[in-house]
Amino acid sequence: MNDRFYKANKNEVELFKQAAEQRLPVMLTGPTGCGKTRLIEHMGEVLGRHVITISCHDDLTSADLVGRFMVTGGDVIWSDGPLTRAVKEGAICYMDEVVEARHDSLAVLHSLTDHRRTLYLDRADDVIQAPDTFMLVCSYNPAYRSSLKELKPSFRQRFVTVAMNFLQPEQEIEVLVSEANISESIAKRLVKCATAIRDADDVFHFEPPSTRALVTAAKMIAVGASELEAAEVAILAPLSNDGAVTDGLSEIAAACLAHTE
Ligand SMILES: Nc1ncnc2c1ncn2[C@@H]1O[C@H](COP(=O)(O)OP(=O)(O)OP(=O)(O)O)[C@@H](O)[C@H]1O
Ligand SMILES: [Mg+2]
DSSP: OOTTOOOOOSSHHHHHHHHHHTTOOEEEEOOTTSSHHHHHHHHHHHHTOOEEEEEOOTTOOHHHHHEEEEEETTEEEEEEOHHHHHHHHTOEEEEETGGGSOHHHHGGGGGGSSTTOEEEETTTTEEEEOOTTOEEEEEEOGGGOOTTOOOOHHHHTTSEEEEOOOOOHHHHHHHHHHHHOOOHHHHHHHHHHHHHHHHGGGTSOSOOOOHHHHHHHHHHHHTTOOHHHHIIIIIITTTOOOHHHHHHHHHHHHHHHSOOO
8 A cells, every 4th residue: 555645636736746846835724634744745755855844833933943052962052943954955844734833933934935935044143045945835724723823914925825625525435445445335435424424514513524534434444343333433423522413423424324235
């Protein structure tokens, strides 16, 4: 099985390549488990570039990104942060859940994401010009965004933004077969189940079941769980703790997983 198998949804692979060719930063948005991280891993392979990942959180400082002076054995030496390493190496720097980072921490990215493509290391008194292969890619899930956590327009408008969503059913079936080695007919039923729940999204107010959840269910089935058990633990239970909702979901799952073929 190919770890980095990526099934293109629409034109995102081409858009990513075009942005890379023009040395433009890319922002991926979309629901959890729809393939954002997988796309970046895949593009790292396609473009032959190393991917350096930074998981963003609200304690992340600009020093965590660019680096800091450290005392080692009585000497004070500069230690590059992951962003600086990615710039020096000409790698893809992937900032996951970028909306979690504070605005002041992200300010250091401004000069890297416009025509200057330059990283200013004020504390180390250094200026680094990014090589052509350096690329900044960020991602976040707009559904998690609270009013307190908005990216600034001056940040957002620097990026080529690709809004991702779940694959079409035939594509998602292919992913499940490839990722978990299950039969196409089982994959079809799992996808039918997810699609029914996603379509009932207006009734249930929660994040829809992800491709990741379906892959997890498929993996459980591959080692002996029944389809209903797998749907319960991998798709339904992670969606809601509300008993009434869970009952409704179980009914949908039971109807979709009934072997009708
Ligand atoms: N287009 C795709 N091609 C192949 N596998 C996919 C695709 N989309 C989703 N998957 C499967 O779903 C899993 C989750 O995808 P991924 O980790 O890329 O989601 P994500 O969008 O980064 O989610 P999160 O926002 O939670 O980080 C992958 O490990 C893979 O098994
Ligand atoms: Mg991800």
